[in-house]
Amino acid sequence: MKINIKRFNQANEPQKFNNEFEVSNTNLLQAFNEIKKEHDETLTYRCGCKSGVCGSCAVRVNGVERLACKTNINENDVIEPIKNSKVIKDLVVDVSHETLLIEKTNSFMQDNSDEEIEQKDINKIDRQSNCILCNSCYSSCPVYEANKSFLGPFALSRALRYSNDKKMANNDLIIESIQSNGIWDCTLCGACTMVCPQGIDPKMDILQLQGLASQKGYTNPYQATFDSNMGFDMSDMGFDPNGSF
């Protein structure tokens, strides 16, 4: 079986080049390993757990974000690095924004409440706390593509995870910190939801955050524009081609 890998190497000319490889493994991560063994030791990619939990091996297969370790490949598949992040080498991209985003959204436990925790409270944050920081959602997000200051899907899902944690005395700080370049900038296109390997739904999470913010008296700064100029219908959560950016 042939697969095509789009590669990038600062030291080589031309910088971007395609490589076709013949592989026998159908699991993509195993195919990468096979390439290093049989064809080219310089192929560069990240991997760790091989079981879909460390989040290190996200790539795009025929334009869709996938974890290499969980992906079966087909003839002539095209493999490339995830988008919206600087490519370091071949399939490895810069993920250093993670720390910054968590910091900006204050997504961590702050003051503890003394409330009793029930299983239903745990269920409420279970899905969001399964995030493996694989960056697939960032790669797919059109808003993040246009505006690197946008807080973006996983950071906002994490913000909701802590906002909804009953153990936390109050979530004012988080809600405040996601106003600018945050929840109102998302177009609710759902691209992030489509690609999340952990079944997380950042789009719904962002909607929930908008609800929480509204309760605290925040308003959508773009609302007026939508209503008067674009006739944006809030009940239609599909992709808005005009975007809000």
Place this chain on the structure above:
Amino acid sequence: MYDVIIIGSGAAGLSAALSAKEKNSKTLVISKTQPTHSQTVQAQGGINAVLYEDKDSIEQHVADTYNASKEISSKDNINFMCSNAKDTINWLDEIGVPFNRDKENKISQRKFGGTKKIRTCYSSDYTGLKILHTLFDQCIKNKIEFLNEHVLLDLIVEDKICKGVVILDILSGEIKEIYSKSIILATGGYAGIYQNFTTNSYSNTADGIAIALRAGAKLSNMEFVQFHPTALVNSNILISESARGEGGYLVDKDGNRFIDELKARDEVARAIYTRITNKESVYLDLRHLGLEKINDLMPQERRLALEFSNVKLEEELLPINPAAHYTMGGIKTNINGQTNIKNLYASGECAQANIHGANRLGGNSLLEIVTLGKHIGSYASENIDNEISVQDINSNKLELIKEEIENIFEYKNEINLYKCKDEVGQILFDKAGLFKDKNSLNEALKQINEIKNSLDEIGVVDKQKEYNKNLLEFLEFRNILDIALVVIESALNREESRGSHYRVDYPNIDVSYLKNSKAVLEENKVSCSFEDVV
């Protein structure tokens, strides 16, 4: 000059970092991966603690751990861990780990092998993932400094005092040195050296232990490698012990059960492997549990079986085999993480803190790494008595290492590194795995030494400075080889069978080996001996 440098960003490293920072130490975490890519995320089952003394007791937890260790552990050290377990869980709970709750809103617990009590706390099927991410979020909150994708190459040790580290910045390819008043190694275990026969992460390559050995540290109990009975055939992805705990069967090709599934991990693993060496397949059979129960109790196992083996647990048999999973041996420390080198500490799976002995109980590792990680982080912070200044350090380590790396780039590459890595895994699994004897071990020793002697024919193909994973994997491979040799030598020396260590030529436990093994490097050769358990 830092107060505390921590190498490794698994739960052991991050727990240590948080407590060092709490003591106002100038703290830095250096890790060869991104923090959340650490192997700790793979832990599924849970973390042990006696939370409610009406049903269980700390004494019972100590006794279970001691029994599993086959008596080569320290009851004092185990007691320290078990007595602090409740605080550990409460702390994790407070900082946001979403532990499951029972009907009375208490933290839920499940049953793990090797104990009669229900003692394992969990966060659905993702206990390690949720613990590690929560710790990471806390590190960001507390503004802990990180150097990610920086790999430790060597320790700077002068007069048996550790003063700093030499690291390679993977991104830029630069080699740097950083000084610190104390250094904590939290680099994980060495089951990953069993390449292709392990549940461990690809990044688990025994680095910290190999580097400590070369720097003069004492290693201990390196022959004790725990094999998990049920890993998926081909991928060696773990299927949690809960599958058998909840009533799953182990069956042969004719559908017959052949072992009591609830026996200790090492016994079950050996029974399975015996079948496999006779060219028979072994399966995990959960069909009788039904879809509902499977989905209720082990959704992640069902997903793994489907995604990686294309098997529906409720309808089909799941082919499994044993795989190297956890390593009890490591850098010898006391309960404060201190090694035989001043100011060098070790914590987590890379350490041998006299707790797990010849066998580790499921759920005790997460407990150890967080409890001792925290303790060692604050102990190291409080014991900074050495006022070394940069002027006192005369090390030429940095130059030596730079030269060494330059040399590696000159090696010819006639042999493929990745094929060699596979070969080492195969040799270790076949000859120093579940069953071993003097002959097999000697053969393994010879073969690994041969590979080691051909390192300059393996070399690296990628000659670029930036993000050279090929070079990184070559350096890791040297560590794998060094530790493989120690594992084999230690296994040769322990002429008995105890816990996870099974010698076909010495099938019984032998009281004269009621000792810790010890391995040090003397004139570039591994030297093994035994010492009393204290």
